[in-house]
Amino acid sequence: MKLISWNIDSLNAALTSDSARAKQSREVLATIIDENPDIIAIQETKLSATGPTKKHQTILAEQFPDYEIAWRSSQEPARKGYAGTMFLYKNNLNPTISYPEIDAPEPMDSEGRIITLEFDNFYVTQVYTPNAGDGLRRLAERQVWDEKYADYLVSLDQNKPLLSSGDFNVAHKEIDLAHPGNNHHSAGFTDEERAGFTNLLNKGFTDTFRYVHGDVKDVYSWWAQRSRTSKINNSGWRIDYWLASNRIADKIIRSEMLDSGERRDHTPIVLEINI
Secondary structure (H helix, E strand, O other), rough: OOEEEEEOOOOHHHHHHHOHHHHHHHHHHHOOOOOOEEEEEEEOOOOOOOOOOOOHHHHHHHHOOOOEEEOOOOOOOOOOOOOOOOEEEOOOOEEEEOOOOOOOOOOOHHOOOOEEOOOOOOOOEEOOOOOOOOOOOHHHHHHHHHHHHHHHHHHHHHHHHHHHEEEEEOOOHHHOOHHHHOOOOOOOOHHHHHHHHHHHOOOOEEEEEEEEEOOOOOOOOOOOOOOOOOOOOOOOOEEEEEEHHHHHHHEEEEEEEEOOOOOOOOOOEEEEEEO
């Protein structure tokens, strides 16, 4: 099975805008299509509460004719057009789809952050983890989220093994970002967020990229959109992950970033596994 995860930062823009960045996003979508994955997880769709419009659905059906779609958007009391997730999965698959809430601080459970696909022998779940925010104003809530999400994965793992993907909004170790010394008090690299991710892994999950590649350096999944030189200089962060239950880690074949060309922000991540 081949699976790809990507924080797209606005599905609407990627599908309908004529901006230079939107054209770059469509090039990334073409790269994903060429990979022919069984499952595609998309975060930060930024769609309305009613989900993809008819225009979006038409474009997606044209570009992904062999896929079904499951989506979840931000709902009140959360902000409109915020966060959001989507799965595209091959139409020969027949998962049971759930949209779990994890008793997170309000309004995080209303922001459309988790979708789970259940198959006979495993789960595939995706997450768009809340950012700690400017000035770390949401760090306390983020810490609660990390605990609740770890408990949710454990609850799945007790039934059958799982694959968890998404934008986890944390660089786990110093090797996972270009300038760790300058960022110990930055959202995504605080001691609290890193400890939360360590706690998650310690509950029985494997960072598949590190499992395959070990301590390889200078490989990232995100480069600051606001900095024109961030990608040129490879001044990035690795904050997007495919995790697997420890007991199926030996089935991993491939876990790496896909080339997103000149487009900054997130790049897609791919996992291949015998499952």
